[in-house]
Amino acid sequence: MRIRTTRCVEKGHAEFTATLSDASMQKTGLVLAFLPLLEKAVQGGRWFEPGHPVPLGMRGLRIVARDDDTLGFEERTESGEWTEQVDQTLAEHVAQLNACDRLGLPISQDWLHESDLAIIQPCALESESIILDRKVDSSWKGHSGWRVFCGTAHEHRDLTYPPLSEVVAACPSAAQFLRLPDRGRVSFQPPESPDGVIAVHAWYQEELLNSGQPTWFPELGHQFPWIRRALWEFAPGHCRTSVGESAGLPDVVARVNDPAAGDVSWVLDDIQYRICEEGFRFTAGQTIQCGARTLRLIDRPDGFIGLQERLPGNEWSEQVDNTLREQSRQRRFLRSMGAPDDWLQFPADHQQVRVGWCVNETTSALVFARAEEDGLSRFSGWTLTCDREHDHAAENARPIWELCESFPFLAQLLPLPPNLSVHIDLPGGAASDAIRFRILTHGLEIVRDPDFC
Numbered sequence: 001m002r003i004r005t006t007r008c009v010e011k012g013h014a015e016f017t018a019t020l021s022d023a024s025m026q027k028t029g030l031v032l033a034f035l036p037l038l039e040k041a042v043q044g045g046r047w048f049e050p051g052h053p054v055p056l057g058m059r060g061l062r063i064v065a066r067d068d069d070t071l072g073f074e075e076r077t078e079s080g081e082w083t084e085q086v087d088q089t090l091a092e093h094v095a096q097l098n099a100c101d102r103l104g105l106p107i108s109q110d111w112l113h114e115s116d117l118a119i120i121q122p123c124a125l126e127s128e129s130i131i132l133d134r135k136v137d138s139s140w141k142g143h144s145g146w147r148v149f150c151g152t153a154h155e156h157r158d159l160t161y162p163p164l165s166e167v168v169a170a171c172p173s174a175a176q177f178l179r180l181p182d183r184g185r186v187s188f189q190p191p192e193s194p195d196g197v198i199a200v201h202a203w204y205q206e207e208l209l210n211s212g213q214p215t216w217f218p219e220l221g222h223q224f225p226w227i228r229r230a231l232w233e234f235a236p237g238h239c240r241t242s243v244g245e246s247a248g249l250p251d252v253v254a255r256v257n258d259p260a261a262g263d264v265s266w267v268l269d270d271i272q273y274r275i276c277e278e279g280f281r282f283t284a285g286q287t288i289q290c291g292a293r294t295l296r297l298i299d300r301p302d303g304f305i306g307l308q309e310r311l312p313g314n315e316w317s318e319q320v321d322n323t324l325r326e327q328s329r330q331r332r333f334l335r336s337m338g339a340p341d342d343w344l345q346f347p348a349d350h351q352q353v354r355v356g357w358c359v360n361e362t363t364s365a366l367v368f369a370r371a372e373e374d375g376l377s378r379f380s381g382w383t384l385t386c387d388r389e390h391d392h393a394a395e396n397a398r399p400i401w402e403l404c405e406s407f408p409f410l411a412q413l414l415p416l417p418p419n420l421s422v423h424i425d426l427p428g429g430a431a432s433d434a435i436r437f438r439i440l441t442h443g444l445e446i447v448r449d450p451d452f453c
Contacts, residue, residue, distance in 0.1 A: 001338030002447040003031050004070055005039040006440070013042045017070040017447070019085050023339050025417070026097075027090040030056075032442050039443075057093035058112050058164070058178065061086060096179035102215055103202045108181045110136065114165040116144035122157050124150040125170040132177055133185040146178065151187055173198055176217065188217075231268050239264045240304060241272040249281050252297070253304045254320045262324030266290070267307065291327045292346045292400060292414045295320070310349070312405055329412040336448045337439065344415040347380035349404075352397040356385035361406055364428075368413055369421035381418055384410070409435055 001023035005015045016038050018031045034056060038048070048054075048071060052063040061073040064084060074082040075089050100107040124130050129151025136145035144164055150156055168175040172194055177186050185203040199214035209215075232242045237256050244251035252275075254267045267290050274280040282288075284299040296308040296316060308316045309323050334343055359366065365387040373381045380400060384407075404411045413422050416439075425436040439446040 001028070003028070003035065004445050004447060005035050006443060006445050007039055008042045011042050011045075013047065015070045016048075017066055017068070017072050019072060020090070020338065021085055021087045022091070023337075023343075024094075025342055026094050027087075028339075030090055030093060031086065032444060035444055036442065055113065056086065056089050057096070058114050059089045059092065060113070061089065092175050095176035099176040099217065100179060100181075102217075102219070103180070103186075103200075103204075103209060105184055105202075105204055105209075106181050108134075108179045110145075110182075112144055112164070112178065114168070115142075115163045117142055117161045118144055118146040118148055118164055118167050120148040120160050120162060120167065121150045122160055123152075123154075124148045125167070127152045129187060129189055130171060130174070131185065131187045132174055132180075134180060134182055136182040144178070145182060148174070173217070230272065231265060239268060241268055241275060243272060243276045247275065247279060249275055249279065250283070250303070250305050251275075252282050253300060253306050255306065255318050256321055256324065257319055258321050258325075261321040262328040264320070264324065266327050267295075267320050267323060289346070289348050290320070290323050291330065292349050292411070293323045293326065294349050294401075295323065310401060314401075326411050330415050333412045334415075336451075337446050338449065339446075343417055345417045346415045347382065347400060349401040350378075350399055351380035352378050352399055353380055353382045353384055353403050354395045355398050355403065356383075356395050358386045358388070358390070359384055364426050366407075366424040366426065367421055368410060368424060370416060370418050372418045380414075382414070387423060413437075 001020045002017050003020070004017040008015045016035055018035060020027060020031065038054070042048070048063055050063055050065045050071065054061045054063060054073065056073075059075060061075055062082060064072050064074050066072045066084075072084045073086050074084050075086055077083050077088060097107060125148070127150040131149040131151050133147045133149065134145045135147065137143065146164065146167070148167060164178060168178075171190055173188065173190055177184075177200075180186070181204070183205045186200050188198045188200045191198050197220070198217050200217055201212070201214055202209045230242050231239050233239045237259070238253055239256070240253040241251045252268065252271050254264050256264055270290075271282065271288070275282070282297055282305050284297050284305060286297045288295050288297065293309060298306045298308055298318065300306040300318075306318045307320055308318050309320055311317055311322070330344070331341070334341070337343075363386050367385050367387050369383050369385075370381045371383070373379060379397075382400075383395075384403070385395075400414065404414075409424070416422070420439060420441045423438040423440065425438075427434050437448065439448065
């Protein structure tokens, strides 16, 4: 994902572009807080050039010139090379925020940098048990307050004073705990592999946390990971859940007429999971939400439960083709933004969109914006207006399914999260194939991959 500022050009300054390979919501949120600070500095008279260092979290980024005439950011990767991205810096910062949250401790407000020093027993980084203990001494400039001790009973060598970057390089698991507050302490056994699980005991102000029980990092996965995608295609175009029969519960069938419509597991995975984990009984007459669509459950002659989807004209048919095609387009649009699936926040197709009085099927430019839902289940958070600057207050409410029949290109935008606005250029109105999208959030632009546009 590439996110860039939009207002630096007002001061004759190049815009900034941040590049993320992994644009999870939490990492993106940090970028959305970081870039406006630089934009505000430029508007206040600051000037940035390639090579200028910029702090982010505990690391330092380096500004570089990009081919698109904006300024990008490089970070030093594990190999020691500088690469135009901010992923490792953000991943480290997110892990530190999550560690504090999971231990129930406040994140340290002290400014820390990877060049700050630590006190270390050298054998600690090779020990089967490591102790990280923080005691801040404000009189010792350039010291992080961190002490790293060996948890094994033996004769210890003299202390050394390396920078935090060397501690993290020798023990990557330690990085996530470095933003714990003063008088925080953790002990753990380093994992055998970099992505291994560790059991952490934690103290704060000499008090043992979590009643002495360990906290696992990363959090242990669910006990039924295998159940997703454990589906059975028992006839051409007919796929069903596989766990209901053994539990005495009816299995659910998804019928697909076009094999290229999409991945049927998008429909059946959550159903399969609920049957297995919750013992939930699906019965005819119920409705479920899949993506943004509502599906009806019906009895089938073979004893299974079938799924119907809404067709144009508010007709219903036993199939899920349109549901799959819609999700394929939605996921493709996400990929064009460089966003992962955790961005998907589906409204329900019976929820309403507020449509400006100025919008019709010949409007050449639209703004489709999503706010946080107002607590009313009937409102999706989406508003559709023209792009002109005038009073859009006079509006009508239309259900999503009905609005998408008039403006079918809106369906691919429905799961985008709140606080985003999509500016849509329609030179020939709603029937035009020449559609261009521009995505803004918090005054910043998310740059789409032209191969998807």
